[in-house]
Amino acid sequence: MTMHAAATSYQPTQVWESERMLYDLLRAPEKYELFFERYASALIMRLGYGKEIESGEEPYARDILKVVHTVERVASPGAYLVDTFPMLMHLPAWLAPFKQEAARLHNFEINLFRELLLEVREKMRNGKALKCFSRTFLERQSEFGLSDDEGAYVIGTLFEAGAGTTAAAMMSFVLSMCHYPEWLKKMQKEVDRVVGDERLPNFGDIPQLPTVRAIAKETLRWRPVTAGGVPHELIKDDVYEGFFFPAGTNIHANQWAIHRDPELYPDPETFNPDRWLFPGYPTYREPLDRFPNLQNFSAFGFGRRICPGMNIAENSLHLLIARMAWATEISKKPGVEVPLYDYTAGFNVQPKPFVFDLKARSAARKKIVDIAWLQNKDTDPLGLAMGSGA
Numbered sequence: 001m002t003m004h005a006a007a008t009s010y011q012p013t014q015v016w017e018s019e020r021m022l023y024d025l026l027r028a029p030e031k032y033e034l035f036f037e038r039y040a041s042a043l044i045m046r047l048g049y050g051k052e053i054e055s056g057e058e059p060y061a062r063d064i065l066k067v068v069h070t071v072e073r074v075a076s077p078g079a080y081l082v083d084t085f086p087m088l089m090h091l092p093a094w095l096a097p098f099k100q101e102a103a104r105l106h107n108f109e110i111n112l113f114r115e116l117l118l119e120v121r122e123k124m125r126n127g128k129a130l131k132c133f134s135r136t137f138l139e140r141q142s143e144f145g146l147s148d149d150e151g152a153y154v155i156g157t158l159f160e161a162g163a164g165t166t167a168a169a170m171m172s173f174v175l176s177m178c179h180y181p182e183w184l185k186k187m188q189k190e191v192d193r194v195v196g197d198e199r200l201p202n203f204g205d206i207p208q209l210p211t212v213r214a215i216a217k218e219t220l221r222w223r224p225v226t227a228g229g230v231p232h233e234l235i236k237d238d239v240y241e242g243f244f245f246p247a248g249t250n251i252h253a254n255q256w257a258i259h260r261d262p263e264l265y266p267d268p269e270t271f272n273p274d275r276w277l278f279p280g281y282p283t284y285r286e287p288l289d290r291f292p293n294l295q296n297f298s299a300f301g302f303g304r305r306i307c308p309g310m311n312i313a314e315n316s317l318h319l320l321i322a323r324m325a326w327a328t329e330i331s332k333k334p335g336v337e338v339p340l341y342d343y344t345a346g347f348n349v350q351p352k353p354f355v356f357d358l359k360a361r362s363a364a365r366k367k368i369v370d371i372a373w374l375q376n377k378d379t380d381p382l383g384l385a386m387g388s389g390a
């Protein structure tokens with residue numbers, strides 16, 4: 001449901017949500033966090049439940065983001081003493097506040113996921129359920145062999161993994177444009193040459209926009225969202241560079257360090273999309289209409305647990321970045337410093353709120369953004385975009 005071919009079928013929904021995002025962003029740029037988070041969670045709400053998030057302020061949308069941010073906090077390695085001293089797991093719940101907290105959070109989360117799944121089941125009874133992951137799950141539940149709660153979790157987890165991450169990457173993108181304005185200029189030149197000034201960029205343009213793709217990739221290298229990596233537990237003994245690791249060891253693939261390996265990424269602290277665009281850099285690959293891309297990139301983890309939302313995320317980042325380059329001017333506000341590195345701590349990280357300028361590149365482009373949204377908002381592709389294979 002999240003692999004390449006299926007991900008392509010979600011593109012109309014991404015286009016639609018990106019139009020809403022741009023329209024609102026140009027009106028209230030100071031709410032950029034809300035609009036990035038709304039884009040990412042609304043997309044998953046549509047794919048997962050065939051349901052809409054309109055303002056991002058709806059109670060269920062707030063609950064979803066609450067769950068997302070809770071996971072980012074509690075799953076952070078070392079957030080609880082029990083991470084360091086696993087023997088604390090043997091304490092009874094009344095002596096272990098972390099167990100009580102986990103039970104409370106689990107209840108909140110599973111109730112939300114159950115409710116969302118139940119709503120789809122109800123709509124199916126009335127013949128009103130749109131095509132979505134939940135409907136597919138309920139139609140084929142016996143084939144999948146999963147209980148209601150297991151299914152609810154599989155689908156609900158998409159939020160936890162996909163909403164905060166995509167939004168965080170977009171926040172780091174804006175931060176990088178504030179600090180490296182020459183890259184915004186280069187990207188705008190490329191987008192203008194390929195797209196012209198009379199329409200917004202579309203998915204069909206992406207192969208001709210290597211600088212857009214290089215900036216998306218460099219953003220995830222420079223500021224990996226899952227900076228400490230998701231720990232994987234060894235299922236058998238292993239030896240690495242002479243060190244013995246017994247089965248059961250937790251291994252953290254530290255993305256922050258991997259992305260700063262100077263042999264692979266010369267001058268690693270510098271945001272330099274050229275490392276993906278010019279021969280001579282160890283990470284350069286041809287042809288440029290295919291590379292750089294985000295496939296199998298370390299920012300999405302490793303092995304069989306690699307991010308299954310990678311294709312959806314790749315499409316989102318390419319489209320949003322291309323469209324922002326076409327429509328907006330991003331810069332530091334005169335006299336206001338934008339911290340180069342002031343990030344939240346946790347499992348997933350994002351820049352803490354910062355003040356910057358964002359405005360339309362021209363009145364004509366703003367008008368095109370307005371028309372795109374105002375004309376399309378009533379032809380919502382919800383349900384139509386997902387086809388029968390969702």
Ligand code: HEM
Binds near residue numbers: 301
């Ligand atoms: C920029 C955006 C994203 C980034 C940086 C990202 C990164 C990651 C990383 C590092 C992992 C852990 C992989 C490992 O264990 O080695 C992961 C797992 C996961 N991601 Fe993403 N992700 C993004 C977007 C998404 C989206 C949009 C979705 C869903 C539509 C998604 C769904 C998932 C799921 C379900 C897992 C858990 C997979 C498992 O444990 O088997 N992610 N992601």
